[in-house]
Amino acid sequence: MKIRLERDTLAEAVQWAARSLPMRPSVPILAGLLVRADAEGVTFSSFDYETSARITVAATVTDEGTVLISGRLLADISRSLPAKPVDITADDSKMELVCGSARFTLQTLPVADYPSLPSMPEATGTVPSTVFAQAVSQVVVAAGRDELLPVFTGVRVEIEGDTISLLATDRYRMALKELSWNPSSTQISATALVPAKVLNETSKSMTAGEEVTLSLAGGSGxxxxxxxxxxxxxxxQTTTRLLDGEFPKVRHIMNTAAVMNVRVSTAEAIAAAKRVALVAERNTSLRMLIGDGVVTLEAATGDQAQASESIEATVDQPGGGELAVTAAGFNPTYLLDALGAFDTPYVNFAFTAPSKPCQLTGVPELDGEIRTDYRHVIMLMRLPG
Structure with missing residues (x-):
């Protein structure tokens, strides 16, 4: 193999392909990065039997070939090179990188021992890359992180014609995002349970282009x-194996009618919650006290520290009468995660009953219509007394 490419091109490609390399590979060969040079350019690939990553970049290829090299070491080296073209030569035993006066010689790994990367499934449809990245970021905040409960660490992707729904829950909160896309067939109907971490990293890394192509094959597991x-x-290109297991049926919770709606400024609510949460004791709630035209956030650490802050609010109760909910307890982290996921100036808290789930939706204007394309539900904490 003999190739030449720009330093920035090399560094970005290697970083991207190596980002999914396992920290502690089950077999040493999986720590390698596969480098293949041909008439199309240079392709850098990684695979850990679950997730694969491939990136092809332009390069001047004098001699074609394939080598396997330590991925993390190559990533560290490529970042440190001076801003000059990089010449790479390699054979079955070593790879040599020359950039200006910097020269590195690395021992290669046996290509024959490296597993075959999975092929990309047939394209299912496309979606604008920035829209997809934002949608994923809004949903993954509600995904679980406990690997002992793998079904909760995934995002359920539901495809029905020209609509994609992304749904995640960790049992204490859930998020649903619905968006339009361009399917290969308007008759398509499919579901997949995708690891949330992989989905989040992939969506962020695909924003350089105008759109992302989704390709789905088989069922969960x-x-x-x-x-x-x-x-x-x-x-x-990235592929990942789907998670196995039955995703809980939680959509019905989002269809519960509200008995009271509270609207606040998203930015004001985030700022107040951050300040008040500073004194929130572990495993205790951040309390929201609801009054006429105002909500007050409170938290405390026993007798050591207390905090409260009030912000303006619009309180609407369709049935009239006394307030159906006067106080609600939120997990501070869950509340801040939810508020941070909204891109609207205002957010609506829809309460169904005391100690029952609360649904948050975005509102473009204080007296405007609720946007239902993104919904976030938080299980309320029980308040003392």
Whole structure:
């Protein structure tokens, strides 16, 4: 193999392909990064039997070939090189990188021992890359992180014609985002449970191009899902194995009618919650006291510290009469995660009953219509007394 490419092109490609390399690979060969040079350019690939990553970039290829090299070491080296073209030569035993006066010689790994990367499934449809990245970021905040309960660490992707729904829950909160896309067939109907961490990292890394192609094959546990994006930095492809297990049926919780709606400024609510949460004791709630035209956030650490802050609010109760809910207890982290996921100036808290789930939705104007494309539900904490 003999190639030449720009330092920034090399560094970005290697960083992207190496980001999914396992920290503690089950077998040493999985720590390698596969480098293949051909007439199309140079492709850097990684695979850990669950998730694969491939990026192809332009390069001057004098001699074609394939080598396997330590991925993290190559990533560290590529970042440190001076801003000059990089010449790479390699054979079955070593790789040499020359950039200006800097020269590195690395021992290669046996290519024959590296597992075959999965093929990309047939394209299912496309979605604008920035829209997809934002949608994923809004949903993954509600995904679980306990690997002992893997079904909660995924995002359920539901495809029905020209609509994609993303749904996640960790049992204490849930988030649902619905968006339009361009399917390969308007008759398509499919579901997939995708690891939330992989989905989040992939959506963020595909924003260089205008759109992302989703490719779905098989069902949960047996199938894989692929993502492909194009941009100035090259063609990027990622596949990951779908999670197995039955995702809990939680959609009905989002259809519960509200007995009271409270609207506040998103920015004011975030700022007040951050300040008050500073004194919140572990496993205790941040209390929201609801009054006429105002809500007050309170928290305390026993007798050591207390905090409260009031912000303006619009309180609407369709049935009239006395307030159906006068106080609610939120997990401070869950509340801040939810508020931070909204891109609207105002947010609406829809209460169903004391100690029952509360649904948050975005509102473009204080007296405007609720946007239902993104909904976030938080299980309220029981208040003392």
């Amino acid at each position: 047996d199938g894989i899902i692929g993502f492909e994006g194009h941009g100035a930095s090259g063609e990027r």
